[in-house]
Amino acid sequence: MVQSVAVLGLGTMGAAMATRLADTDLKVTVWNRSPKRTEPFRNGPARVADSPAQAVEGADAVLTMVFDAVALDEVMATALPAMSKGAIWMQSSTIGPAAAGQQAEKAARAGVRYVDAPMLGTKGPAEQGTLKALVAGDPEAIQQLEPVLDAVASATLRAGEAAPAASALKVAMNTWIATITAGIGQAMTVAQRLGVDPALVLDALEGTGVDSPYAHIKGKAILADDFTPSFDVAGILKDLRLANSQTDGISPELLDALEALYARAAENDGGQDIAAVWKAFQS
Structure with a gap:
């Protein structure tokens, strides 16, 4: 099972999900483009990283929650090469099926397991941990993500065996x-x-x-x-x-x-x- 997770992106949804994760036994590291968003985490149980690469170093799983595919490309350009081989990339940003397929291919080339995992729900459910996770990916990777999924979602729906089914x-x-x-x-x-x-x-x-x-x-x-x-x-x-x-x-x-x-x-x-x-x- 996943024991450490890095959260990249602390907007409305990402911050709420990171807060839920920080309340578990998981080792949590967070990063956001705007440092101001990291302030609530600086004196709490999560570690604040100075860069995406620093955030993902040694993490069992990396959760991305950014605005769009352009932002995701920018973040993962430095984060993906720094991820451990065999780590799980839980991609929860809403980027659409075309971009999800492309990101899955990049992950495979980097030796990283990609789980397509957008969330249904808004700020309130994210804060309460009652989102619905739509997931597609390797069943073993999804199983290993259970501590993360259990913290942020009250239900998980398998949309398919691989990206981009969940994003679609x-x-x-x-x-x-x-x-x-x-x-x-x-x-x-x-x-x-x-x-x-x-x-x-x-x-x-x-x-x-x-x-x-x-x-x-x-x-x-x-x-x-x-x-x-x-x-x-x-x-x-x-x-x-x-x-x-x-x-x-x-x-x-x-x-x-x-x-x-x-x-x-x-x-x-x-x-x-x-x-x-x-x-x-x-x-």
Whole structure:
């Protein structure tokens, strides 16, 4: 079993996952491009590294959680050569299937075992350790990652035997998240424009076959005008563009419309929560 893990990337998700890992018996080392993000770990049970290469040195597993494939390339250019032969690279950033396949090939050439492992969930579940891990890779490597997966996720779904199956599933799931979030924003806007209190949309949904706890979370955020990010607009826009660019042979109308809506929301503030797609309907 894995006994030491390096976490590269301490954004909203990475920091929460690293905190969960630091509360276990695992030996944890963290690194982030912006040193400010490492401050909460400097007097705690995790070791703070000055570089990606220093962070991964001697680690049984390396968990990456960065914004996109470009950022991942930059980080792993120095981290991958410094990883121990046979170590496990648990790649949890949402980078899309094409990039996931490429990174798996790089790992194999470096003698590192690659596990495609994006997470379903946002800030709250990450802090509570209740994410859902989507994994694809060598079953033995996944088994050895159990101490890491148990710390950050309450469930694990095997998406396939190798990358990029899990990354493909993650992109598909994020199109659903984008759809349902835009859907509640649209329904509440239509109600508002027709002279009905938009809060009644949530009341009408409650207890029906089409009800969703998630719709209530985002709907209440809209009503409170509270767009503190748990999953930001820039992130979902990046994922929609991945889905749109890497799927051939499907009708693009819905993906195109979603991409346009979230792009409009990003013009206001890409750092706001995806519930801010509501604002795209207001203009």
